[in-house]
Amino acid sequence: MQIGVGYAYELHAAAAGDGTVTVAWQTGLSGPETLRVSTRAAGSADWSAPEAIATGGANPSELDVQATADGAxxxxxxxxxYRRGFVHRPAGSATWGRTEYVPSDETFNSTVVPRLESDGRVTAFWEFESGNLKTATRAVDGTWSQARTLVEKSRAFAFWNPDTAQDGSLAIMWTTLDGDLWSLVRSNGVWHKPVHVGQVEFHTEGSVAAGTDGRAVAVWDKELGMTSDYYRINQVWTTATGAARPATPAKRRDYVGDDGFPDLYARGTNGSLVVYQGNAAGKVSVTADGGTWPQTSTLIPFGDLDGDGANDTLTTNAA
Known part of the structure; x- marks a missing residue:
């Protein structure tokens, strides 16, 4: 079935949980009304007449359409x-709101796509020339939360578009000039610490999918070379980050004293295991004998393996 007439560019669509489908595209015209949208209601075969969306006098690009389960x-x-605009249609409504823009107090902000959450809120991200990736959330009534900084520019080169899970978890990833790939997730309304995912080429582009409880899966391509005709030869890579928070409460690492405070252990030059007892001031004082490990053992600080916020140690035995 034909929806509109003329040329159509950057056609994008999204389906709500009830089957309602919304399509957006750029027409062959130019000017402030080049963006069109049309909707097919659930259970219907008919599309609404294309509606022009005011874009502020600029031809739109990098279109994105999102829909929630209840129809927002x-x-x-x-x-x-140099500002990312958007229009929002609440669940149960057939009317689009006015054109709005991602918050900004400078003349430039990045093209990171805002995310429509399951409750109808909109979480936006913008990157300032001054160097930070910031975020704020728009409530259903149109009011914005206070902006907060998520990532310092000095630690990032390019950001991938974020994704939102059904439980409200949100994931965003970025690369650095050194080729590091990082992930940052929000679960239960709390932003957690960045997680180092792996090494990629700094200009690598990829996608991230958010799962429940802060889990995320990232997919990107790796260039293996070029053909004689100068076509890229790519291989797809994928990785998954762990949960942003542990499934069970974090252990206190209280090895000695039974006082509820975490302790620190180390290996002596003679192979002994020494435990430094922690206290309420966050310091260590009294030492305790933790037994003896073979002198052929090597303790390797390995970071936080299980996501409980405490560093873990890998021990190898040369014998």
Missing amino acids: TLVSWWGLS
């Missing part, structure tokens, strides 16, 4: 005004 819809785009 978000259409966003990148315009020549």
Whole structure:
């Protein structure tokens, strides 16, 4: 079935949980009304007449359409005004709201796509020339939360578009000039510490999918070379981050004293295991004998393996 007439560019669509489908595209025209949207209601075969969306005088690009299970819809785009605009349609409504823009107090912000959450809120991300990736959330009534800084520019080169899970978890990833790939997730309304995912080429582009409890899966391609005709030869790589929070409460690491405070252990030069007893001030004082390990043992600090916020240690025995 034909929806509109003329040329259509950057066609994007999203389906709500009840089967309602919304389509957005750029027409062959130019000017402030080049963006069109049309909707097919659940159980219907008919599309609404294409509706022009005001884009602030700029031809839209990098269109994105999102819909929630209950029918709330978000259409966003990148315009020549160097601001990312969007329109929001609440669940149960057939009317689009006015054109709004991702918060900004400078003349430039990045094209990171805002995310429509399951409750109808919109979480936006923007990158300032001054160097930070910031975020704020728009409530259903249109009010914005206070902006907060998530990532310092000195630690990032390029950000991948974020994703939202059904339980409200949100994941965003970025690369650094050194080729490091990092992930940051929000679960239960709390932003957690960044997680180092692995090494990639700094200009690598990829996608991230958010799962429940802060889990995320990332997919990106790796260039293996070029053909004689200068076509890229790519291989797809994938990795998954662990949960942003442990499934069980974190252990206190209280090895001695039974006082509820975490303790620190180390290996002596003679192979002995020494435990430094922690106290309420966050310091260590009294030492305790932790037994003896073979002198052929090597303790390797390995970071936080189980996501409980405490560093773990890997021990190898040369014997």
